[in-house]
Amino acid sequence: MSPGMKDQIAKTRKPQSAAQTAQTVRAGKTVPFKRPSGRASFPRRMTLDLDDARFDWLREQAYDARVPAATLLRAAIDLAQSDTALRKRVVSRAQAEHPGP
Secondary structure, three states, X not given: OOHHXXXXXXXXXXXXXXXXXXXXXXXXXXXXXXXXXXXXXOOOOOOOOOOHHHHHHHHHHHHHHOOOXXXXXXXXXXXXXXXXXXXXXXXXXHHHHOOOO
């Protein structure tokens, strides 16, 4: 590889991502940002299509609670699993929105 080629590669090399170099302030100390490692603990992924009203509501709730929207959805699933009355209401609402064959 020619010296000129090495210079070109060095110029085009990607810098560290902002997520790796960002600093956050916790308890008065500046600490490096660490990407959450939760994805590996959730082996199943699904896509959820939402209308604007539901999406806006979910994002607002997540922002107000300072938690990811996915965490709110997982908590709602856990509540529906443990509360029979809530589960029946959820299933009834789902069936009304999308009647079976």
